[in-house]
Amino acid sequence: MPPNVAAPSDDVEGGRRAEGGRKVGGVTTSETTRTFGEAWASWQTARLRAATAPYGLASLVATNWLSRSPQPLEGLPGTWRLDGGVIVGEGLSGVDDVRLAEGGELELGRLLLRHHRRDDDVALRVLDPDAPSRAAVAGIDAFPPDPAWVLTGRFEPAADGSSVDIHEIDGYVESYALAGTVHLRIGGEEVALLATGARSGMQVVFSDTTSGGETYRFRFLRLRADVSNGHDGGDSGAPQPIEVDFNRAYLPPCAFADFYLCPMPAPQNRLRVAVRAGEKTVDRPPKERAR
Incomplete structure (x- = not known):
């Protein structure tokens, strides 16, 4: 909990002191906190569902970079190549040749194939509902929801057209549109x-002093x-208040499967404080954790 923020009540999830509370705007603080906890729990349920769905985050088994030369890919029939930015699969054993354009996906047996572009490079992603990484997800470990971690900050917009170079988890440097600070x-x-x-x-990628131990690396x-505050901010370039709810900090896709290319935190987003809020790690069966 941030030392500069008042400690939360004991009834964050409707536990102790549920019998009453101070009135705030006609609603008791216990009711407000319970609603906060329920909303967070619904979000967590949706997060786990998205991760463990048959073609969810944890089902990615390959990101295959392609060229104009046909090449076989492990686990797939035929050969695969690029035609411009379109992925072409040929010789698929009883299946017509396929063409997969940017943003597209198709089913091939039990597999889902998805077009993925990074700058000028194109990859064929393969999602498998039988992926070991999917079977290994028992849940998502998270800190209990805490209203003290809902902070108000100040957003300073970047100039239109601004960008920032971000290192991705495989070492590639990609230019991202910069919204602001x-x-x-x-x-x-x-x-x-x-x-x-x-x-x-907007997306913020951050690490803190819990990263790599108590929580995932970022x-x-x-x-x-x-x-x-309920009003349209428009296109104004002036700084404005912004709500930052660290309870909704969530694990990147690469926490669930090894084949994602997640952006890493920019140097100034590597915090020297502990953020004990939001998701921590993927909860795996003891056998998986021991590996």
């Missing part, structure tokens, strides 16, 4: 987090800065 005070520390994407759906956070 989120200024916050966490545990007595002033931080300035780079946010990428559009203001209506985590994601979704924010939006196009709405502030």
Whole structure:
């Protein structure tokens, strides 16, 4: 919990002190906190469902980079190549040749094939409902929801057309659209987090002093800065308040399967404070954790 934020009540998830509470806007604090916890629990349920669905996050078994030369791919029939930016599969044993354009996907037996582009490179991604990585997910370990981790910061928009180079988990450096900077005070520390994407759906990739031990090596956070206090923020370049709920910090796809190419935290997003909120790690059976 951030030292500069008041401690939460004991009834974060409707436990102790559920018999009453101070009135805030006609609603008791116990009711408010219970609603907060219920909303978070619904989000967690949806997160686990997305990860463990037959073609969910944990089912990715390959990211195969392609060229114009036909090549066989492990676990797939025929050969695969590029024709412009289109993936072509040929000689598929009783199945017509296939063409997969950018943004497309198709089923091949029990497998789902998906087109993936990174800059000028194209890969064929393979999702398998029988993937060991999917079977290994028992749950998502997370900190209990804590309203003290819902912070108010200040969003400073970047100039239109700004970008930032981000290292991805495989060492590749990709240019991302820079939305702006989120200024916050966490545990007595002033931080300035780079946010990428559009203001209506920004992403913050961060690590903190729990990363790599108590939590996964880095985590994601979704924010939006196009709405502030119920009013449309428009295209104004002026700084504005922004809500940052670290309870919704979530694991990147690469925490669930090894074949994702997740962006790493920018240097200034590597926090020197502990963020004990949000998702921690993928919960795996004891046999899997021992590997």
